[in-house]
Amino acid sequence: MNPRRAFRFVENALATIMDLWAKPSTPSQTALARRLVGDLDALMQAGRTGEGSDFWQGICVELHRLAASGDPMYFMRWPAIEATMVHGAAPVTLRMWLMLRQSPAWRTLWAPALRHPRFGHPPPFAPMPSTDAIALEHASHLFRFHRQQATHFHDADCIIEFGGGYGSMCRMTRALGFRGKYIIFDLPPVSALQRYYLGMHGIEADGTGGAATWLCNDLDAITAWLERDAPSGVSLISTWALSEMPMFVRRRIEPFFSLPVARKALLAYQPEFEGTDNKAYFRDMMGRTSDRWVWSELNVDPSGKTPTAADSLYVFGVAP
Numbered sequence: 001m002n003p004r005r006a007f008r009f010v011e012n013a014l015a016t017i018m019d020l021w022a023k024p025s026t027p028s029q030t031a032l033a034r035r036l037v038g039d040l041d042a043l044m045q046a047g048r049t050g051e052g053s054d055f056w057q058g059i060c061v062e063l064h065r066l067a068a069s070g071d072p073m074y075f076m077r078w079p080a081i082e083a084t085m086v087h088g089a090a091p092v093t094l095r096m097w098l099m100l101r102q103s104p105a106w107r108t109l110w111a112p113a114l115r116h117p118r119f120g121h122p123p124p125f126a127p128m129p130s131t132d133a134i135a136l137e138h139a140s141h142l143f144r145f146h147r148q149q150a151t152h153f154h155d156a157d158c159i160i161e162f163g164g165g166y167g168s169m170c171r172m173t174r175a176l177g178f179r180g181k182y183i184i185f186d187l188p189p190v191s192a193l194q195r196y197y198l199g200m201h202g203i204e205a206d207g208t209g210g211a212a213t214w215l216c217n218d219l220d221a222i223t224a225w226l227e228r229d230a231p232s233g234v235s236l237i238s239t240w241a242l243s244e245m246p247m248f249v250r251r252r253i254e255p256f257f258s259l260p261v262a263r264k265a266l267l268a269y270q271p272e273f274e275g276t277d278n279k280a281y282f283r284d285m286m287g288r289t290s291d292r293w294v295w296s297e298l299n300v301d302p303s304g305k306t307p308t309a310a311d312s313l314y315v316f317g318v319a320p
Contacts, residue, residue, distance in 0.1 A: 050187030163241020243269035
């Protein structure tokens with residue numbers, strides 16, 4: 001059995017045991033699930049699936065089908081979500097956890113932020129069942145940025161995330177103490193899932209911009225808000241999502257890196273997606289913006305090994 005399969009076997013066994021003590025949904029949680037189904041129904045009837053790749057358009061359609069026929073409390077086990085947003089632990093996840101445990105701030109900062117209720121029923125991370133692999137990855141991204149750039153990514157007035165999965169990074173930054181405006185740009189059906197997940201954690205999120213967490217599907221609306229409210233410091237983040245977007249959407253996102261208020265950037269990408277050479281794209285983008293940004297590129301795997309051609313990479317940036 002290879003290491004990834006071994007991790008998966010242990011996670012599944014642990015999840016099966018923990019399911020025996022699963023609590024029934026509360027009335028407020030049931031109401032959030034009904035709202036998710038209603039939101040997805042309305043979006044599909046209106047044909048509002050956003051400007052994603054064919055791959056992500058398919059995920060949105062499948063999300064609607066699964067929400068209508070399944071229990072949203074277990075959404076992280078739905079095949080379409082499990083394959084794209086949830087994936088279980090692997091040897092690299094263990095290395096991330098060990099790296100975080102070695103931090104002097106482990107007990108006071110990282111461990112409390114990692115622990116959270118298992119809403120959605122993700123596969124538990126065996127060495128620390130109170131968290132999961134995705135939460136560990138997101139904590140690792142923020143930890144690595146701080147270690148590399150000597151500044152906290154979430155030390156900002158506003159965070160804009162391009163492609164937010166089911167909302168885990170937003171939850172993580174809130175748990176770490178971020179209290180500013182958090183904006184997630186994503187496809188409308190995915191925004192509906194984020195609203196459900198964040199609501200389960202008591203984080204109010206809406207699509208109008210009235211709440212501290214804004215789930216937005218319109219880049220022009222975000223630009224207008226930035227011009228109107230003029231936050232003094234904005235951090236930009238996209239972990240893999242930007243590298244999965246069509247090129248015409250990427251070109252509409254790139255101007256955000258030219259905004260004077262944009263001060264920090266945390267990006268991660270895979271070398272290739274649906275025929276696009278992401279390594280060439282991101283290195284070209286770094287070159288075109290090097291007059292304003294100081295960029296660093298490093299391996300996502302914290303092992304320190306030399307990246308291979310297949311490894312995902314970070315692009316960290318600060319604008320002095």
